[in-house]
Amino acid sequence: MKREDLRNIAIIAHVDHGKTTLVDAMLKQGGVFRANQDVPTCVMDSNDLERERGITILAKNTSAVYNDVKINIVDTPGHADFGGEVERVLKMINGVVLLVDAYEGPMPQTRFVLQKALEMNHRIIICINKIDKPGARCQEVLNEVYDLLIELNANDEQIDSPVIYCSGRAGTASYSQDQPGTDLKPLFETIIHHIAPPEGDEKGDLQVLISSIDYNDYVGRIAIGRIERGFMKQNMDVVVTNYHTEEKYRAKIGNIYQFSGLGKTTVESAMMGDIVCFSGIEKITIGETVCSPNRVEPIPFVKISEPTLQMSFSVNDSPFAGREGKFVTSRHLRARLEKELLKDVSLRVSEKSADEFIVSGRGEIHLSILIENMRREGYEFQVGTPQVINKIVDGVLCEPFEKLVVDVPTEYIGGVMENLGRRHGEMENMINMGSRTKLEYVIPARGLLGFRNDFMTLTRGEGIMSSVFDSYEPLKGTILRRSSGALVAWETGEAVTYGLYNAQERGQLFIEPGTPVYAGMIVGYSPKQEDIPVNVCKKKHVTNMRAAGSDEALTLETPRKLSLEECIEFLNADEMLEVTPKSLRLRKVILDHAERMRRLVRERNGN
DSSP: OBOTTEEEEEEEOSTTSSHHHHHHHHHHHTTSSOTTOOOOSSTTOOSHHHHHHTOOOSOEEEEEEETTEEEEEEEOOOSGGGHHHHHHHGGGOSEEEEEEETTTOSOHHHHHHHHHHHHTTOEEEEEEEOTTSTTOOHHHHHHHHHHHHHHTTOOHHHHTOOEEEEETTTTEEESSTTSOOSSSHHHHHHHHHHSOOOBSOTTSOOEEEEEEEEEETTTEEEEEEEEEESEEETTOEEEEEESSSOOEEEEEOOOEEEEETTEEEEESEEETTOEEEEOOOTTOOTTEEEEOTTOOOOOOOOOOOOOOEEEEEEOOOSTTTTSSOSBOSHHHHHHHHHHHHHHOTTOEEEEEETTEEEEEESSHHHHHHHHHHHHHTTBOEEEOOOEEOOEEETTEEEEEEEEEEEEEEGGGHHHHHHHHHHTTOEEEEEEEETTEEEEEEEEEGGGGTTHHHHHHHHTTTOOEEEEEEEEEEEOOOOOOSOSSEEEEEOSSEEOOHHHHHHHTTTSEESOOTTOEEOTTBEEEEESSSSOEEEOTTOOOOOOSSOOTTTTSOOOOOOOOOOOHHHHHHHOOTTEEEEEOSSOEEEEESSOOHHHHHHHHHHHHTTO
16 A cells, blocks of 8 residues: 655755755745744754754654645754764655755765665655855756766666755755746655655554654653554554564553654554654664564664774863863763663763773764763763774774765865875875865774864865765774874963963963963963973063063964864873863873873883
């Protein structure tokens, strides 16, 4: 049986190609909002971090109605670190809208999500977005999309996919780039006629693959998935099974919800093809199948990608500990990380000691989002240097490699290639695009640690980079973590202009006058490789005799304010980042200068 009254689609694209903005327009024209309702932009990016960064972190579900057909829409993340979200939600849908920027064209993440969709044999709608953008090159971008489809072994039907030209911001779509549209009717019509309706046995025994997990403090875990077969109703007895293991257990369905507009509606039952959320099964996880006891059949599911990066999270032990945070103990830290595990299946947490935890994730952005969320919630803690996770493959120690694509102005190619060469990157392709060049590399994941800062400096901020996990390969040689040293505060106190003026001659400062500092805190970086102790609290001695020009104002250079990601990238093996709701402080693991020097001498002597 086919559900002609229903379509399940996902919108996939590279970050910042306009997915969320297009969904805004679809909701407005799909009857979700009143005509006079004041609606914020990017309503799907409900998370504060998503709004600030302009990225989608979590896949979200919504729905619109067009000509009595309900269209379930999944807005997916574009960043590689959240690729696990993309893989999971593609299991719930029957077709995808491939959104491509009319100027930038297909980008690395476009390739990643498109490949996943093609492997699942989904139907494609090619949507060239931002056609009103200055410099838009619609025909060239369309040809690049076709080249990508051919390269990814798309079948004939997928290559002959319909093409729609859109402006998500204006809320218009058309079948031709030369004829501007007036609304999104062409897009809605194409979805209805090209994307297949859900098909299955409506009267069979229940079968639901769990593709995503939400968490609520009141009802616990909430499972999200599409009903592949049969129907579901409240208080129904079920069996939960897993394709990869023999484990089975009985459970009972609690409340059932369906997506309606931006919210959820409680329903008593749902049928084949519906995307549903339901509570009542506390230990359910992604990849498991909920079945009727009469017919227990797990659905094949790709295992969740393994973490490739880990960091230590520990209780803050700096001299300023406890001043700014609300949750500061190891008990608070443990409880918060355990709560995160309930909804983030790509995360791993192990306890190294009573006060330290090893947290493993999919990449720097994945872990930095967790850190930022925790500090906003009032947590105070410290994190160590990111470390890649190696593993044994066929008896050989291997490390994760990434497929890196950089898009740079042609005049900066030399510096970028030299830097990537030092990081053991191997170039696979070079594509000239007018005044810019696209370089494709395979590089060890640890070679990318700290690269973003170098890359933005080398390209004067004009470069674009993106990477996705490629494979595990035998360990490469040594890679220098950071070429610069640190300016380390000599004593505890408050930074003053005179001390900072003398310190800025040694390197770039991170702080300004009036900043509280402690001995062992990093206050800047030095172009030299070794660390340099500086006394930023030093005041000018006042004498009875003053020279004529002694009272001239001292001029300080503007300090460099590091973001959370920049702080994490800056860290060396002997450094940590102190994270509080109000501050980010880089510091040495050993705060005492004399003890650090003794440790350094012992290491150089091989002890």
